[in-house]
Amino acid sequence: MDFDALVVGAGPAGMIIAAALAEQGVNVGSLTASPLRQVWPNTYGIWRDELEALGLTDLLGHCWDNCVSYFGKGEVNHGRAYGLFDKVKLQNHLLAQCEAGGVTWQQGEATQIEHDHKHSIVTTGAGESIRVRVVIDASGHKPMFIQRPDQGAVAFQTAYGIVGHFSAPPVEPQQFVLQDFRSEHLSVTERATEPPTFLYAMDFGDDVYFVEETSLAMAPPVSFELLERRLHQRLAARGVQVTAVQEVERCIFPMTLPLPDLHQPVVAFGGAASMVHPASGYMVGALLRRGPGLAAAIATALQDAQAGPAEIARKAWQELWNRDRLRKYYLYRFGLEKLMRFDQGLLNQHFDTFFSLPKNQWSGFLADTLSTPELVGVMMRLFAIAPNSLRWGLLQMPGQESNLLWQSVAS
Known part of the structure; x- marks a missing residue:
């Protein structure tokens, strides 16, 4: 079997990128180890306005206007609606897009991959070979083919x-x-x-x-x-x-997976690409927003008939993790390192302060829709309005914080 692109995995990430590639006119194959219509096990939440911007609010199964939290100062009303996806609706919506685009699904487990100058050859557990011009690994946090550096314990x-x-x-x-x-x-x-x-x-x-x-x-x-x-x-x-x-x-x-090796001849998407938001743990909104851009970059690279897996993957990685996104990734990781060291009192102070910021700032921070200068501005404003005890906690850098801060500047 020959395809332009092979997506490994059929969770939200796999279906989103398969559908986006098909919409670009790419000949897409997809390999899933689980039954295609098996309902996903986890619950997926999202702020309603993120879906409104995408025109997808009909995929919500539940939605609440009365959204609150409790920190050190009592009840905080967020003034923003929150929803849960109807997992079956979301899955069927993506499957319909894939079907309309002609995605070919095959159940099986990817076990091996080899590359030459023109193709990647994926071998399944059943011994079948699939030849493609580029592989997109969307098989989750423990991906089949994606390599990443060992940087110690993961939180x-x-x-x-x-x-x-x-x-x-x-x-x-x-x-x-x-x-x-x-x-x-x-x-x-x-x-x-x-x-x-x-x-x-x-x-x-x-x-x-x-x-x-x-x-x-x-x-x-x-x-x-x-x-x-x-x-x-x-x-x-x-x-x-x-x-x-x-x-x-x-x-x-x-929450702290290192970024993948951005020079490997396989592309990643979703958890395999370390796309979980380090500050919130959310990802589906980002997948829906970033999938079309990645698909467009892959489709453009495929137009060069001489381009092999390494060149196509290089252009895909440049789109997925460009310099602005790399800087934000390290800034978010920097912030998370702080929270991991805070006790109950400092956490309450931090969240009381964070949610007292203007809604467009804290919502953009949680959705990862701010530019790097805007993100830095939010972090500086939080520091400026924080109580002194929280400021002192934010200034302490006993672990990886200084290195992460340096990487955000050097990226």
Whole structure:
């Protein structure tokens, strides 16, 4: 089988880039280890205005206008609507785009890749060979073919959540809670010796709620056992018990993956390309925004009949991780290193300060839609209005912060 491009993986990243390439007129093959229509396991959230800009709000399964958080100063009303994707709608929407563009799907596991000056040859577990001009690896955080440098321990965000019925509402009616860092349900020893965690929760209606205890990035990651215990402690302190469980979610993903080798003859997209937002853990919005640009760069490179995998991949990497995006990546990583070292008190001060910024600034920061100068401006403004104790914490650089800051300048 011969294709112009082969996409490895059929999660959100794989389907988004396959659909975008097909729209460019590229002859696309896609290889998926799982059944094509198997429903994706994770929950995907996004701010509604990000989808409004793309004309895709009909892909939301739930949406909340009452969006709040709880930090050191009490309730913070974000004044911004938040939604959850209907995973089946999103999946079917992307599959329809792929079908319209003639994407060829094949179930199988990619096991080996070889390159010559004109083609890449992917071998499957069944021994079949697929010859293509460029491979896009969208197989997730542990990709099949993407190489990246070893830069030490990777920090992970973990979460343990329950969808179900409760003896009393765990959140207010029609409310979405982005982050609840209140910790009165923990003992003094637990607060002093265990990492901070927060509640992420929402009312689904019909007496169904989703509650999830979540950690910020930590290395090693916070265990599911600790998160489960914390969640039940939090609920018990409010006089709430779980009466029926519909679904349990255990989620873990890396927040500090190093960037891939940007000189390799294979392209990456999604988690394989380290596209998880280091400050928020979100990615689907960025995939939807950045997929068309990457697809256009690949389609343009393919127009040169003499270009081989290395040249096509080089132009794709230049689009995906241009200098502005590299600078922002290191600035976000710099900020995350700070948060990973903060205790409960400093985290509360930080988030109270962050969400007191103008909405266009904090929303652009979380969506990764700011330019580098705008991002620097937001970080400087946060420092300027922060209390002195938080400023002192931001000035400390005991770990990788100075190196990350230097890389943001040198990129």
